[in-house]
Amino acid sequence: MSRLFIAEKPGLGRAIAAVLPSPHHRDSGFIRCGNGDIVTWCIGHLLEQVEPDAYDERYKKWRLEDLPIVPDKWQLKPRKSSAQQLKVIRKLLQSHQHIIHAGDPDREGQLLVDEVIDHCRVSQVVKSTVERLLINDLNPAAVKKALQQMRPNREFIALSVSALARSRADWLYGMNMSRAYTLLGQRSGYQGVLSVGRVQTPVLGLVVRRDEQIENFVSKDYFTLDALIPYHSEKGTLDIRARWKPSEACEPWLDEERRLLHLPLAENVARRIAGQPAVVTESEQKQTRHSPPLPYSLSALQIDASRRYSMNAQQVLQVCQSLYEKHKLITYPRSDCRYLPVEHQKDIHQVIQAISATDPELQSVINHADLSIRTKAWNDKKVEAHHAIIPTPKQGNNTRLSSDERKIYQLVATQYLLQFYPPAVYAGSKLVFEIAGGVFIASGKQLIDSGWKQVTGHKEESVDICDIVPPLEKGCQLICREGEIKSHKTEPPKPFSEATLLQAMTGIARFIEDKKLKKILRETDGLGTEATRAGIIDILMKRQLLTRRGKTIHGTAAGRGLIHALPTEATLPDMTAHWEHQLQDIAEKKQPYQPFMHSLAEQVTALMNKVQSSPLPDSLKSMPQNYQKQKRRRTFKKRKSQGKKVSKGSDG
Secondary structure: OOEEEEEOOHHHHHHHHHOOOOOOEEEOOEEEOOOOOEEEEOOOOOEEEOOHHHOOHHHHOOOHHHOOOOOOOOOEEEOHHHHHHHHHHHHHHHOOOEEEEEOOOOHHHHHHHHHHHHHOOOOHHHHOOOEEOOOOOOOHHHHHHHHOOOEEHHHHHHHHHHHHHHHHHHHHHHHHHHHHHHHHHHHOOOOOOOOOOOOHHHHHHHHHHHHHHHHOOOOOEEEEEEEEEEEEEOOEEEEEEEEEEOOHHHHHHEOOOOOEOOHHHHHHHHHHHOOOEEEEEEEEEEEEEEOOOOOEOHHHHHHHHHHHHOOOHHHHHHHHHHHHHHOOOEOOOOOOOOOEOHHHHHHHHHHHHHHHHHOHHHHHHHHOOOOOOOOOOEOHHHOOOOOOEOEOOOOOOHHHOOHHHHHHHHHHHHHHHHHHOOOEEEEEEEEEEEEOOEEEEEEEEEEEEOOOHHHHOOOOOOOOOOOOOOOOOOOOEEEOOEEEEEEEEOOOOOOOEHHHHHHHHHOHHHHOOOHHHHHHHOOOOOOOOOOOHHHHHHHHHHOOOEEEEOOEEEEOHHHHHHHHHOOHHHHOHHHHHHHHHHHHHHHOOOOOHHHHHHHHHHHHHHHHHHHHHOOOOHHHHOOOOOHHHHHHHHHHHHHHHOOOOOOOOOOO
8 A cells, every 4th residue: 555645844755755666756746656655745834723704704803892702613724825735635635545644753743744634634544544754864864764663643642732732822812912902002003013922922021121120220339258368388378268158147238149238347347357267167179070061952052053153043943944954964953852862872973974074174073072972962761752953974065055054063063072072070179267257158160171171162260259279177277367348330131132032931930930830840841942932033023022233132112012011921921831831731641632722711811801991001102103104114215225116205
C-alpha cells in the first residue's frame, strides 16, 4: 500500500522525497516516488480561525454591546494564499489509506497537519492508523533514520489539543479585548486599532513599566564601609578589605536591597572599628567548577546574537530557517530545548568534521577540543520532541553563506564545541571577621583554569570586593587599621534591549507577582513560545505600540495609553504565564481541554462586563489623536523614497 506523507513545508517534503525510491515525478503540490509513495506538504497553517461575522452577520459592525463573542462551535476556513494546496491534499487524502504525519516536531507542527486531516474529513478508521514522522535534521541520513523510527500519531494528540487550546484562547481573548479597547479609543478620538493579546499585552506592559520606572527614578546616595585589615605575607604587608554587613538593628537606615542610606551611621561604625581586633569567625577555601553553557535553544541563540551582532529576534529566526531548510547545516531551529540525546554521541566525529569544513575559522577551537568529554548537555530525560540546535553532519561551503548565516552558524557550532572543553575552575576564598561586635566579610575569586572560557574570551569580573583573601585559620586575630567609607548613587534600571526583552519573556518568573506561580514557573514556561516570541515583538512594533531607539526598546504614547487603560491583570504576565503553564499541562496530558477553555470564557466575559460598565479611562482620553495623519505621512515618505508617484496632498 502506497503511503501519503504530509510535511509542514515544501522544504521538508523535498527532504523526505529525496530518500525515497526513484524515479521522482514532481507534480503540482506533491512528489510521486518510484515505489508509489507520495509526498505533499502544507505551507505553514493552511487553515485559520474565521472572523466573528462568520458566526453572526451582526458582528461585522464593531459594537461594545455585542461583546463578548464566544463561539458555540469553532470554525476554520482555508487561508486564501494556500487554498489551492489544501485542494491538492484533500484529493490525495481521498485516495490514500496509509497517512504519515510529517509536521515539525512541536505543538504547532502537530496541530498544523492534524487540523488538515480533520478538515478533509478523513475517516476515524484511517485516522487511527496515521503514523508520526519526527524530523529534526533535513540531511538524508537523519531523514532515513527518522523513517525507521515512526510512531503512532495518536501518541501525540495531546500536543495538538494544546496547540488548539492556544489558538482558540488567542482568538477569544485577543479579538474581544481588541474590539473593546479599539472602540473605547475611538470614543476618545484615537483612530488606530488598539491590539490586545494574551501574550503581546503583558510584553508591552513590561516595557511601559520599565520606561516609567526610569523616568520616575530618583537617585539616592548610599554608602559602603570596608574594614582595612593589614596582613603580613611573603609578598609584604597587604590590606584585606572586608565589607561591613549591617545587623538587623540597622534596618531603619537600609533600603530594600540592604544598602546603607545614612552616612552618620557608617561614620560611627568606622570610628568604632579603627585599631580594634579583627577575629576570624569563619574561614572558607574552596574550588568551584563552572561547566560550559548548554547548546542553544532558539531564544538563547536570539539573545546571544542580539548582544553580539545587534540582530533582532525575527532576523535570527529567518537566518536559522535558511540554515535549516536551504543549507541543511543546523538541526530544527524552533527548539525550546538545550539538551541532546545520548544517541547523538555516535555522530560527534561527523559533526566536528562538518564544522571544520564549513567554518575553517573554528579549526583552532576544534584542535583543542577533547572529544572524550561528556557534559551535562547529553541527557535523554531532558529531551522530548526536539533537542538543542546543533550543526548537522553536512559539510557546507562557507563562501555560499550570507554574512548573517555565517555569524549564526558560527555561534551554533561554537556552542556545540564547548561541550568538549573542561569546566572553568575558580579558587574561592571567604573570611568572616568580628570587629567591635560587627560582622565584616572578605571574599575573593580567582580563575585558576580557564577551561571552556579560553574559547569564548569571557572577561572576568571581580567577585564581591576583594581578591586578597589569605587562608587564615578560624580564631586568627589581626588588627583593623581603619574603616574606609565610599559614597555611591543608586542607578535606574536599564531600558529593555532586544536581548533583555527576550530574556524577560523566557525568564518570566522574575516578573510574576503570585509567589506560588513564580515557584512553578521558575524553571519552566515563559511568555509565548520559541517560535512566537520574535513575532510578538515584531507585531508590537508594526502596530506602533513599541518603538526602537538605537539598541533600546520603548513604549509609544499609544502603547502607554493602552496599558494604563487596561485592567491591571491584563497587563501583567501572571495571567498569561498561568495560561502557558496550563497549555503545557494539556500537552503532557495533566489537564483536560474543556476546563481551561471554560475558565477562559468566564474571564473574558467578566472583563467585557467591566469594560461596558466603567467610564472611559483617562489614559485613552489623552492618547495621540493624529494616528492616521502620522500613518499617511509615513506612507508618503516611504513611497517617495522608493521613487513611486505620490498624489498631491497624500502626506495628510
